[in-house]
Amino acid sequence: MTLALRVDKLRKSYGNLKAIDDISFDVERGEIFALLGPNGAGKTTCIEILEGFLRRDGGAIEVLGVDPGERQHLRWLRDRIGVVLQELAVESFFTVRQVLERNAGFYPNPRPIDEVIELVGLSEKGDAKVKRLSGGQQRRLDIGLGIVGNPELLFLDEPTTGLDPAARRTTWDLIRLLSSEGTTVLMSSHYMDEVEALAHRVAVLSHGEIAALGPTTSLGGRNEGEVTIRFLLPTGVAVTDLPITSSRVDGDVVEVKTRDEVSTLHTLTGWAIDLDVALAGLTVARETLEDIYLSLTRHDREESETRSR
Amino acid sequence: MSSATNDVTTRKYWLHDLRLVVHQVKYEQLFFWLNRVGAIFTVGFSVVFLVLLGASAGNQRVASLGGIRLVQYYVPGFIAYGVMAAGFTTLAITLVVRRETGLLKRLRLSPLPAWVLIASIFISTTIVALVQTLVLLVIGRYGYHVNFPSSWFALLIALLVGIVSFSAMGVAISAVVPNQESAGPVTSIVFFVLLFLAGLWFPLPPGSGLAKFSNYLPVRHLMIAMDRSFQIPKGVSPWAWHDLLVVGLWGVGATLISLRRFRWSPRRT
Numbered sequence A: 001m002t003l004a005l006r007v008d009k010l011r012k013s014y015g016n017l018k019a020i021d022d023i024s025f026d027v028e029r030g031e032i033f034a035l036l037g038p039n040g041a042g043k044t045t046c047i048e049i050l051e052g053f054l055r056r057d058g059g060a061i062e063v064l065g066v067d068p069g070e071r072q073h074l075r076w077l078r079d080r081i082g083v084v085l086q087e088l089a090v091e092s093f094f095t096v097r098q099v100l101e102r103n104a105g106f107y108p109n110p111r112p113i114d115e116v117i118e119l120v121g122l123s124e125k126g127d128a129k130v131k132r133l134s135g136g137q138q139r140r141l142d143i144g145l146g147i148v149g150n151p152e153l154l155f156l157d158e159p160t161t162g163l164d165p166a167a168r169r170t171t172w173d174l175i176r177l178l179s180s181e182g183t184t185v186l187m188s189s190h191y192m193d194e195v196e197a198l199a200h201r202v203a204v205l206s207h208g209e210i211a212a213l214g215p216t217t218s219l220g221g222r223n224e225g226e227v228t229i230r231f232l233l234p235t236g237v238a239v240t241d242l243p244i245t246s247s248r249v250d251g252d253v254v255e256v257k258t259r260d261e262v263s264t265l266h267t268l269t270g271w272a273i274d275l276d277v278a279l280a281g282l283t284v285a286r287e288t289l290e291d292i293y294l295s296l297t298r299h300d301r302e303e304s305e306t307r308s309r
Numbered sequence B: 001m002s003s004a005t006n007d008v009t010t011r012k013y014w015l016h017d018l019r020l021v022v023h024q025v026k027y028e029q030l031f032f033w034l035n036r037v038g039a040i041f042t043v044g045f046s047v048v049f050l051v052l053l054g055a056s057a058g059n060q061r062v063a064s065l066g067g068i069r070l071v072q073y074y075v076p077g078f079i080a081y082g083v084m085a086a087g088f089t090t091l092a093i094t095l096v097v098r099r100e101t102g103l104l105k106r107l108r109l110s111p112l113p114a115w116v117l118i119a120s121i122f123i124s125t126t127i128v129a130l131v132q133t134l135v136l137l138v139i140g141r142y143g144y145h146v147n148f149p150s151s152w153f154a155l156l157i158a159l160l161v162g163i164v165s166f167s168a169m170g171v172a173i174s175a176v177v178p179n180q181e182s183a184g185p186v187t188s189i190v191f192f193v194l195l196f197l198a199g200l201w202f203p204l205p206p207g208s209g210l211a212k213f214s215n216y217l218p219v220r221h222l223m224i225a226m227d228r229s230f231q232i233p234k235g236v237s238p239w240a241w242h243d244l245l246v247v248g249l250w251g252v253g254a255t256l257i258s259l260r261r262f263r264w265s266p267r268r269t
Helices: A043-050 A071-078 A096-104 A113-119 A135-147 A165-180 A192-198 A216-221 A261-275 A289-296 A298-308 B003-034 B036-057 B070-100 B103-108 B114-144 B152-176 B180-197 B209-214 B218-228 B241-261
Strands: A003-014 A017-028 A032-036 A058-063 A081-084 A153-157 A184-189 A201-206 A209-215 A227-232 A248-250 A253-258 A283-286
Touching (some): A003 A043, A017 A043, A017 A184, A017 A209, A032 A043, A032 A192, A043 A153, A096 A113, A113 A165, A135 A153, A135 A165, A165 A184, A184 A192, A201 A289, A227 A261, A253 A261, A289 A298, B003 B036, B036 B070, B036 B114, B070 B103, B070 B114, B070 B218, B152 B180, B152 B218, B152 B241, B180 B209, B209 B218
Parallel strands (some): A032 A184, A032 A201
Antiparallel strands (some): A003 A017, A003 A058, A201 A209
C-alpha cells in the first residue's frame, strides 16, 4: 500500500451549492500534496470529508486504506492522522507542555513531549502560558498538537494564514522536516509561494472542481512553455539593431518571448560581448505558478466581481 | 486492513478509554480551576453570598417557612446555586467558547471518543459541586450553626440529579447561543432571572403567584430538594421526589434539544 489518500469522483453539496463536484486525485505516502484555490473553492470541505468530519454525497475515498465515512474505521484512523485547523485552537491558560501532554494522552503511540516542543521550536516556551505566545508561536504549537500523536498523515488547513513572513518561513521549515521524516501531508492554501515552496504536487480547485492537477514545477505546462527575457535597451542602440526579434518595448525595457531560450540568450549575450555593451536588468522568467493560478481561476474572480457590483 | 485486526483493537480500547476518562478529568479540572472565571462564578459567589447574607440577615425568622432562620434557608439554596452555576452557566459559556475557537472540533478529530469527553465533563462538574457543597456546609455549620443534612444520601441524590439535569440545560443553551460574545451575557441573565424568580435571595411565600409560576421551572424545585435533605421542619421526609422529578424532566427535555442542536464546529462567517 503506497497510497495515503485515494479520492475518486468525490461529491458534496450544501443545498443547491455544489461544494465539491466530482473531484479525483491520489496522494502517495511521504508526499506533500496541496489543494490550492480561492476562498470557497471547496478546499476545507474536501479536507473535512477526508478527516471523517463531514459526510460525502457520493464518490469513493480511502484514507490510509480505509473509508473515513464508515464509523467502525474512524477510531483506527484518528489514531493515525493529525489535524491542524484554520482556527487557532488551543486553551489559552494552559502551558505549552500541559496542552501537549493532554493531547498526547489521546494517542496510542505519542511522540515524546520534549521532542515535539523541540520540533516546533518552542524549547524556551515549554512552561509559558499559551496566551503569552505570539501568533506564530501559537500556530506552531497548533502544529505541535497535530503531530503529537505521531501521525502517518497530517492535514494542514491553511497553516500560515495570518502569520508574519518570518513565522511563515519557520512553519514551512517545520512542514519540510516532517515530510523528510516520512509524514504524508495534505495541505490547503491560497498562497502560491507557499505551495511552490512546499508541495510536490498540487490540485488547483475552482468552484469545487479540479482546474489543474500535477507536479508543482510543471503545472499547466509551465516548465516547457514560453520564457520571457527582459533587459534595458543599451544607450545608443535602437531596437532594430538587436540581433533578435523583440516582441515589445515598454519605455527602455525590451521584452523577448521565446520557446528556445538557450539559443536566444546565446545570440543576445554573444552580441553584447562583441560590442561591449551592458544588458542592464537582464532577467529570464518562466510563467509563475501565480500566472497559471490566476488564469485557471479567472472565472471565479470575474464572477465574484460581478456579484459584488 | 482485515476486520480481525479491528476487532482486536476495539477490545483493547475499553481499558484504554477508562484510563482516558481519568486523564481527561484531570485536565478538565485543571481547565476549570485555572480559568478563574468559572471558579469565582461557582464556588466564590456562593461562599461570598452565604457569608454576607448570613451575617446581615441570617438570624431573621421566616414565617412562611415555619419560622426557620433565613441562613438555614440559604445553605441548601446556595448549594443548589453552585450546582446550577457549575452545570448551567459555566458549562454553557465554556462550551460556546470551546466550540467557536475550534477546540471542540479539534477534540472531535482526535481519537478521544465523544462519550469520554462527556463523561469527563460530567465527573469534573460533580467534583466542583461536591467541593463547593462541602465548603458551604462547613461555613453554615461552624459559622452560623446550621445543622448538617439529616440525610446525606438524599442530599447526594439531589446533587446528582441537579448536576445531570442542569448540565444538560447548559449544553442545550450553548447550542442556541450563536457566538462567544453573547455567551456570557445571555446565560448569566437567564440564570439570575431564574434564580430571583425562584426566591434564592428572598424566599417566596408558598401559594403566591410567583411561587406557582416558579413551579413550572426547575430552579425552585432543586432548591426545595436540597432543603428537604436537611429535613426542616421536623417530621417531614428528606426526599422530595416530586421536585426531583420536575428537575429530571427539564433535564430530559434539555437532552433532547442538545441531541438535535449540538454542533462541534464554529459558525462560519
